[in-house]
Amino acid sequence: AQKITQTQPGMFVQEKEAVTLDCTYDTSDPSYGLFWYKQPSSGEMIFLIYQGSYDQQNATEGRYSLNFQKARKSANLVISASQLGDSAMYFCAMREGLNGGSQGNLIFGKGTKLSVKP
């Protein structure tokens, strides 16, 4: 079974509008972290936002917010006021077993390609 599922291979959004990118995850570990990364056409992986499984509030970073619904095992990324520069691939990822010093590896979804229309 896939641990990270991103069901939207591609999405379009009008500039200045908000968009939600879906991510569901599967884990039995009570301690885990959820990440979103942006990969523009140039290829680099840019860290956007992080949510810990024990965090009480949804994470926010500027125009990015994470809609964390623990019972539903979903961690959707919301981008407000989309900009042309937001056009990129977006990856959701999970890290399990956050207890201890050495953190485990990231497990990635297949990504969503976001295109922002002017």
Add this chain to the structure above:
Amino acid sequence: DSGVTQTPKHLITATGQRVTLRCSPRSGDLSVYWYQQSLDQGLQFLIQYYNGEERAKGNILERFSAQQFPDLHSELNLSSLELGDSALYFCASSPDRGREAFFGQGTRLTVV
């Protein structure tokens, strides 16, 4: 700039050859991870090192090996290269007990 440095950025080599990819983690980060991104497999975890020791292995082929040196930089060695090894190889680092994972810009390997 994530603070993780990977060299080279691009590499073109022939089948059967051997290459070495290098990664310098962010200052103070003890964990280094290697990932492979290909069109058909997506982003796959290869191997993790923590303070010089191998910590976890993922989908790493026997033709591939890695090490982390005392100064914490890491190298990924790919040998007997095949066309299917063409991919973007990422290194990432994390601080001890930290939550973040920061990626380098990647090395794009093309095997011809």
